[in-house]
Amino acid sequence: MAFMASIPAPSASLSQVSATVSIDLGDRSYDIRIGQGLLTDSAQFAGLPKSSTALIVTNTTVGPLYTAKLKQALSAHHKKVLDVELPDGEAYKDWPALNQVFTTLLESACDRKTVLYALGGGVVGDMTGFAAACYMRGVPFVQVPTTLLAQVDSSVGGKTAINHPAGKNMIGAFYQPQRVLCDLDTLDTLPQRELLAGLAEVIKYGPIADADFLSWLEANLDALLARDRTALTHAIKRSCEIKAWVVGQDEKESGLRAILNYGHTFGHAIEAGMGYGEWLHGEAVGCGMVMATDLSARMGLIDTSTFERIYRLIERTGLPVVGPNLGADRYIELMQVDKKAEAGEIRFVLIGPLGTATTQAAPDALVRDVIAAHTR
Numbered sequence: 001m002a003f004m005a006s007i008p009a010p011s012a013s014l015s016q017v018s019a020t021v022s023i024d025l026g027d028r029s030y031d032i033r034i035g036q037g038l039l040t041d042s043a044q045f046a047g048l049p050k051s052s053t054a055l056i057v058t059n060t061t062v063g064p065l066y067t068a069k070l071k072q073a074l075s076a077h078h079k080k081v082l083d084v085e086l087p088d089g090e091a092y093k094d095w096p097a098l099n100q101v102f103t104t105l106l107e108s109a110c111d112r113k114t115v116l117y118a119l120g121g122g123v124v125g126d127m128t129g130f131a132a133a134c135y136m137r138g139v140p141f142v143q144v145p146t147t148l149l150a151q152v153d154s155s156v157g158g159k160t161a162i163n164h165p166a167g168k169n170m171i172g173a174f175y176q177p178q179r180v181l182c183d184l185d186t187l188d189t190l191p192q193r194e195l196l197a198g199l200a201e202v203i204k205y206g207p208i209a210d211a212d213f214l215s216w217l218e219a220n221l222d223a224l225l226a227r228d229r230t231a232l233t234h235a236i237k238r239s240c241e242i243k244a245w246v247v248g249q250d251e252k253e254s255g256l257r258a259i260l261n262y263g264h265t266f267g268h269a270i271e272a273g274m275g276y277g278e279w280l281h282g283e284a285v286g287c288g289m290v291m292a293t294d295l296s297a298r299m300g301l302i303d304t305s306t307f308e309r310i311y312r313l314i315e316r317t318g319l320p321v322v323g324p325n326l327g328a329d330r331y332i333e334l335m336q337v338d339k340k341a342e343a344g345e346i347r348f349v350l351i352g353p354l355g356t357a358t359t360q361a362a363p364d365a366l367v368r369d370v371i372a373a374h375t376r
Helices: 061-076 095-107 122-137 148-154 184-189 194-202 205-209 213-223 229-248 256-261 266-276 283-296 302-319 328-335 364-373
Strands: 019-023 030-035 053-059 080-086 115-122 143-147 159-164 165-172 180-183 348-351 357-360
Touching: 019 229, 030 229, 053 061, 053 095, 053 122, 061 080, 061 115, 061 180, 080 095, 080 256, 095 122, 095 159, 115 122, 122 143, 122 159, 122 165, 143 148, 148 194, 148 229, 165 266, 180 184, 180 266, 184 229, 184 364, 194 213, 194 229, 194 283, 194 302, 205 213, 205 229, 205 256, 205 348, 205 357, 213 229, 213 302, 229 256, 256 357, 266 328, 266 348, 283 302, 283 348, 283 364, 328 364
Parallel strands: 030 180, 053 080, 053 115, 115 143, 143 180
Antiparallel strands: 019 030, 159 165, 348 357
């Protein structure tokens, strides 16, 4: 299935260090706010659902850095602000960690008006959202993402989930936040490896939806790697604009939204095959984009020079371009569990022409050739 998405053009200038992107879902619409000092600004939390109690869900890495600051900002809006710290890492995106959230809510007698705040990266955001979707059949939650990957991708759009040993993000729900606050200041404490992983999710938006954005990334990669605030603001804003538009068209991933999984079919296989947490999600997606782009070229959807261009950008970013040698059979076995698979047939997000994407099956022999070419 081909998607020639009419993504809106970028808004405003490229020199801003703050921005707001709206996601249009009718009565469940919300804003994505991007800027500096948002986490400590009490005014940023005005207008959210009123409740006497709030729960901050974070992890053992982010909590010591930001929980006290967020509590202070929330104290003007909630009489009681609780917090729970989960273990850090993809390996803990599971039932036991999720139950820590439920246990805290139940032992504190939290009612269905309690607002949950996800303070952390993609794992914290996914689990907080899933907990909010489930607790008393639904309580409000707010995303306060502290990693680049979460700010440009996982905090936006309402996908919430935990992992299962047989597959990534296989147990979850579509459940939208009330607001997303992307505080650029939190990126100052982000390890470089995590920054690079986040850039993988930024890069994906160019090939699937906006060739001009891909050109901008090529020209501004050094500034992004140096954490230039203006460059980061534009990258986050443009990524969120594209994702917001796609989600607004296809919230439950019945068609168009699948293009956001470019690189993820191969990438999820790497994560599951290596054991969750061995590769960061963005690292696996970066390598997965190399494979998916090569497959696009081998199927005649793009030319070799386009593949080489995207490969060079991923390599320049410092992301892995060679996957682990799990064996072609194991890759295929893991990809058949992918949520885009239909009746056991693997469906890949492929690009072509540049700035557009398709989801389609691919000949087994070509898939095996791609795996052989990019693993060792």
